[in-house]
Amino acid sequence: MKTSNQKIKSYLVIVNSPKGSIENDNEEFISLTLSAGTVISGITYVNIKKFNRNTLIGKGKLQSIKEDLEAVDIDLIIFNKDLIASQERNLEKILKYPVIDRSRLILDIFARRAQTNSGKLQVELAQLKHLSTRLIRGWTHLERQKGGIGLRGPGEKQLETDRRLLQERIRSIELKLKKLHTQRKTNRKSRNKVMKNVALVGYTNAGKSTLFNSLSNSKTFVADKMFTTLDPIFRPISISKNRRVVISDTVGFIRELPSELIEAFLSTLEEISDADLLIHVLDSSDRFMHQNKQSVESILKQIGADQIPTIYAYNKIDLVKKGLDLLNTYQHIEVSAKEDIGTETLIESIALMINPQPIKTILRINVNESKIRAQIYSIANVIQECLINENTLELTVEIDERNLLRLKKNKKIKAIESKLSTSSKRI
Ligand SMILES: Nc1nc2c(ncn2[C@@H]2O[C@H](COP(=O)(O)OP(=O)(O)OP(=O)(O)O)[C@@H](O)[C@H]2O)c(=O)[nH]1
Ligand SMILES: [Mg+2]
Structure with missing residues (x-):
């Protein structure tokens, strides 16, 4: 294995498919190879009308790549398209160098x-x-x-x-x-009882971690590389005087994320599908912002997170001269995580979207009502539990307004919005 100052020298084969590929794919592919820590020693572009089953590209082009390779010093050949196993093997045999494809490249970056x-x-x-x-x-x-x-x-x-x-x-x-x-x-369940979960999502490099840091005053690693963040990170943040939410930063998305990765990361991605609110971070300085937004939305759909209320944070607005023509709602906000622009407005929007507020309440139930007691524990954060007389159990809880209304409908529960009884006996 090479050390970081002795980087792997790669030769890129960029195949433009018959249908014509978007330029972004090529730029993005080059960024991916750099993010993987390789140095590019050569690039060749191949336009093909029809994919070759055995080698993806035709014999003539392979021959010219072979000749090209004689003049450069490389360790590895990377194709921008996915290759099936036999194509990979055939190409290695002909070109005499290890060959990897886009999926393998992404897997290696993740590793x-x-x-x-x-x-x-x-x-x-x-x-x-x-x-x-x-x-x-x-x-x-x-x-x-x-x-x-x-x-x-x-x-x-x-x-x-x-x-x-x-x-x-x-x-x-x-x-x-x-x-x-x-x-x-x-x-997650214990967190969910009182604090709502807000997940930052978005295309890789959109600035999720920078925004996470600016919202939570933390120091999560930020870099101008793709897939810098892999493991979810959580932090509570204040969104109003007595209101806190848990914000999470997770792995970035990319179009055509290898299916093995989605499968393996499903549990991490569950943090997203279980969130109460999403902040979809967009890089507004990227001319492919709309395509990237669609790619993210299609992955959100795949993981069952497409119905979650979403705020769109148009990040890196400091790099946009003309400004964006946004819908004027609190769900679409221009921000700059780096220059700390718009973050206050974003927090106000989170507070607006996250409803209802948790309330501190005292609930009284009969001491024999163990089912009701269990129900309270499952939906509220119980701060204290006391026996105030032989038959009555008093629970001091923090609970959502909606859940409190649900409990209040039960005649066996008495809700008292007052201070803790000091005479109560602790059990
Ligand atoms: N100019 C400018 N740059 C920003 C802003 N926000 C983030 N960046 C830069 O964009 C790059 C990527 O930022 P990250 O916060 O690591 O992006 P990410 O979305 O977490 O990326 P992954 O974890 O790799 O998916 C870094 O170089 C940041 O400094 C911003 O508001 N303005
Ligand atoms: Mg990140």
Whole structure:
């Protein structure tokens, strides 16, 4: 493995598909290769009318790349399109260098960025799943040829063992992630009782972490790289005098996120689908802002988060000279996380969108009503519980107005909005 000052030298093959590709794809692909920490030693653009099944691009172009490669010093070839396993193998055979595709590139970036235990496990799971499709394909490919070249015995067995080990590792990671997931769900539940969850979402590099820092006065790592943040981070922030919400910063999105990654990151993404409010951060200085917005929205739909109330924060407004022609509502706000413009308005909007407010209340129930007591615990944050006489239990709680109304409908619950009874006996 190379150290950071001895970067991997890459050669990029940018294939423009028959339908014509948007320029953004190419710029974005180049950013991805830089974010992965490689230096670009050469680029070639290929326009093709029809994909070649075996090598993606045609023989003539492959020959010219081969000649090109003789003059440059490289370690790796990266294709901007996804390759199937056999294409990858054929290309490696012809070009005599390791070949990776866009999905593998993104997986590698994620692997470099993952820091927490769960982040690392999720990335490993995605990588193994990616690999397993390749091994299985490799297997069938060899099986087809075995009669001709006598590939019976150890080679075949090795693949089978590899495949079995791979499946075992996948299962063991899935189990570990399941446990972590349950843990996170419990944490989320206890958080949810009183404080609402606000999740920052958006295309990678839109400025989510910078906005998170400016809203929460924290120091989350920010960089002009893609996928800087992988693991979700939470912080309570004040949105009004007595009102706090939990804000979270998570992984950025990109169009055509490899499916293995979405699958592996589903539990992380659940933080988003469980949120009460989304702040969709947009990079208003990016001329592909609208396309990126659509890509994010399509992923939100995939994870079942498209119905959550959303505020659109048009970030990096300091870089936009003309200003934006926005709908004048509190759901569309121009901000600059870097220059601290519009963040106050954003907080006011969050407060407006997050309703109702939690109320501190005293509830009294009969001491034998264990079901009602459990119900109160499930929807309210119980601060104190006292027995005020032989039959009456008094609970001091923080609760949403809506849930309080629900409880008040129950005649067996008496709600008293007064201070704590000092004579009460603690149990
Ligand atoms: N000019 C300007 N730059 C900004 C603003 N907000 C963020 N940036 C820059 O944009 C780059 C990306 O910011 P991040 O906050 O890391 O973006 P992110 O959305 O968290 O990115 P990922 O975690 O990689 O998905 C950094 O170089 C920031 O300094 C802003 O309001 N104005
Ligand atoms: Mg970030």
